[in-house]
Amino acid sequence: MDGAEPKKTALYGAHVRAGGRMVPFAGYWMPVQFEGINAEHLRVRSAVGLFDVSHMGEVVFRGPRAQDVVQRLLTNDVASPPSGKAIYSPACRPSGGIVDDLIAYKVAPDHFFLCVNAANRDKDVRWFVEQARGECEVSDRSDDYAQIAVQGPKAPDLLARVFGDGVKGMKPFTFTFLTHRSHEVLLATTGYTGERGGEVYLPNDAAESLWAELLERGQDLGVAPIGLGARDTLRLEMKYCLYGHDIDETTTPLEAGIGWTVKLDKGDFLGRDALLRQRESGLTRSLVAFVMEEKGVPRQGYRILVNDQVVGAVTSGAFSPSLGVPVGLGYVAKPHDAVGSVIGVDLKGLRTARARVVEPPLLRRSK
Amino acid sequence: MSVPKDYRYTETHEWVRVEEDNVVAVGITDYAQEKLGDIVSVELPRVGDEVERGEAIGMIDSQKASSEVIAPVSGVVLEVNDLLNDDPSVINSDPYEEGWIARIEIEDMEQVDDLLGSDDYEELVGRLEEEE
Numbered sequence: 001m002d003g004a005e006p007k008k009t010a011l012y013g014a015h016v017r018a019g020g021r022m023v024p025f026a027g028y029w030m031p032v033q034f035e036g037i038n039a040e041h042l043r044v045r046s047a048v049g050l051f052d053v054s055h056m057g058e059v060v061f062r063g064p065r066a067q068d069v070v071q072r073l074l075t076n077d078v079a080s081p082p083s084g085k086a087i088y089s090p091a092c093r094p095s096g097g098i099v100d101d102l103i104a105y106k107v108a109p110d111h112f113f114l115c116v117n118a119a120n121r122d123k124d125v126r127w128f129v130e131q132a133r134g135e136c137e138v139s140d141r142s143d144d145y146a147q148i149a150v151q152g153p154k155a156p157d158l159l160a161r162v163f164g165d166g167v168k169g170m171k172p173f174t175f176t177f178l179t180h181r182s183h184e185v186l187l188a189t190t191g192y193t194g195e196r197g198g199e200v201y202l203p204n205d206a207a208e209s210l211w212a213e214l215l216e217r218g219q220d221l222g223v224a225p226i227g228l229g230a231r232d233t234l235r236l237e238m239k240y241c242l243y244g245h246d247i248d249e250t251t252t253p254l255e256a257g258i259g260w261t262v263k264l265d266k267g268d269f270l271g272r273d274a275l276l277r278q279r280e281s282g283l284t285r286s287l288v289a290f291v292m293e294e295k296g297v298p299r300q301g302y303r304i305l306v307n308d309q310v311v312g313a314v315t316s317g318a319f320s321p322s323l324g325v326p327v328g329l330g331y332v333a334k335p336h337d338a339v340g341s342v343i344g345v346d347l348k349g350l351r352t353a354r355a356r357v358v359e360p361p362l363l364r365r366s367k
Numbered sequence: 368m369s370v371p372k373d374y375r376y377t378e379t380h381e382w383v384r385v386e387e388d389n390v391v392a393v394g395i396t397d398y399a400q401e402k403l404g405d406i407v408s409v410e411l412p413r414v415g416d417e418v419e420r421g422e423a424i425g426m427i428d429s430q431k432a433s434s435e436v437i438a439p440v441s442g443v444v445l446e447v448n449d450l451l452n453d454d455p456s457v458i459n460s461d462p463y464e465e466g467w468i469a470r471i472e473i474e475d476m477e478q479v480d481d482l483l484g485s486d487d488y489e490e491l492v493g494r495l496e497e498e499e
Contacts, residue, residue: 037431229431295408297408299433318430319405319408319430326408326428
């Protein structure tokens with residue numbers, strides 16, 4: 001990927017025509033913004049936005065033992081949920097460090113469809129194949145699929161207009177296969193914004209027409225394309241982890257505050273022993289959400305201080321368009337990670353700005 | 368992309384406008400604000416600060432990045448644009464007028480002559496955009 005010309009998603013042309021600012025991201029040319037990050041962010045919070053997330057990787061597990069393999073790879077339980085459920089989960093190394101965080105779509109016990117981070121795709125596939133030990137088929141289907149996320153309070157209306165009223169009854173984190181204009185698409189009620197809506201996986205050659213149809217049929221709902229910039233601020237307000245920033249192979253799901261995805265009692269899985277030990281011995285640090293109480297925007301890598309002592313580092317930061325203040329995430333040593341703690345963010349030596357640890361999510365959503 | 372003719376520029380995308388003898392206004396260019404995107408916070412210098420050409424006198428935070436404002440000239444800060452504390456997005460909407468950052472008193476006006484003229488700056492920006 002390094003040095004190579006980035007690839008284009010099936011929607012590249014549409015983004016350029018719409019005035020998207022294209023940047024290389026995880027090996028693809030992706031739109032970072034269209035009308036502006038703040039405006040796009042607020043559009044998703046108040047109406048509906050479309051995201052091209054075709055850069056995401058798709059890995060399919062098939063075979064009679066597929067469920068056993070996925071169960072071993074992931075920390076979350078994929079055996080108990082019924083087919084048709086989407087399951088968010090980290091995949092860990094034996095050390096408990098996070099290989100990737102992903103969504104597993106359980107088509108059937110012998111058929112799982114995993115959506116993984118674009119930047120981790122090659123690493124994941126190697127790890128999955130190695131750990132599958134030939135017990136099921138593992139195939140990287142990333143190049144076959146485009147993915148469009150439709151997110152916002154008006155997203156269910158828009159999806160119903162395009163895919164039929166049946167989709168309105170879908171519960172969160174479920175999915176179904178639909179035929180749309182003679183293409184088979186997977187429609188899931190998943191997302192990365194904290195809003196209602198869904199994500200559509202579909203063949204590349206069907207992407208441009210669906211994108212155009214969504215824009216056209218959602219015009220009166222206020223739909224517009226949204227770039228990766230707003231995707232980042234939207235997920236940050238919800239404290240959804242971003243791989244490579246808030247989580248990586250040096251952090252565990254327990255530290256990252258996603259311990260609910262670690263099912264220690266489901267049977268053995270990769271990382272279980274290490275995570276069990278960490279749970280028993282207690283954490284030394286955790287990923288906190290904080291709100292700035294003084295001027296300055298926290299950025300990844302900035303030091304977090306308490307009484308001039310370094311107690312952690314920022315992993316994500318931005319100005320929250322919904323809250324109107326800068327916010328961030330970062331690992332903070334105990335006991336300074338407690339909700340209500342006052343911490344300092346070292347703005348690259350410029351000065352230390354006060355921040356307060358808060359209960360996540362940063363943005364409280366009313367139902 | 369706007370590059371006013373009567374302004375002077377730096378290679379780091381600040382502008383300078385001569386206000387009166389020995390006083391200049393300083394800001395960032397249209398190109399700079401466009402590249403930064405939504406500006407969410409501005410760190411201004413303090414009135415009375417002695418600033419040295421080439422050193423950071425402030426910080427501009429956009430949704431995407433934090434970027435230093437480099438002093439285009441040496442002198443003393445006479446005034447800062449407090450409006451930016453309340454509404455930093457003014458730099459996006461009007462970088463050359465309402466979005467000014469500081470007024471600086473300088474000893475010799477010759478410093479201004481060393482800066483880029485509008486034609487040179489326009490050429491620089493053209494080159495940068497081509498590289499993208």
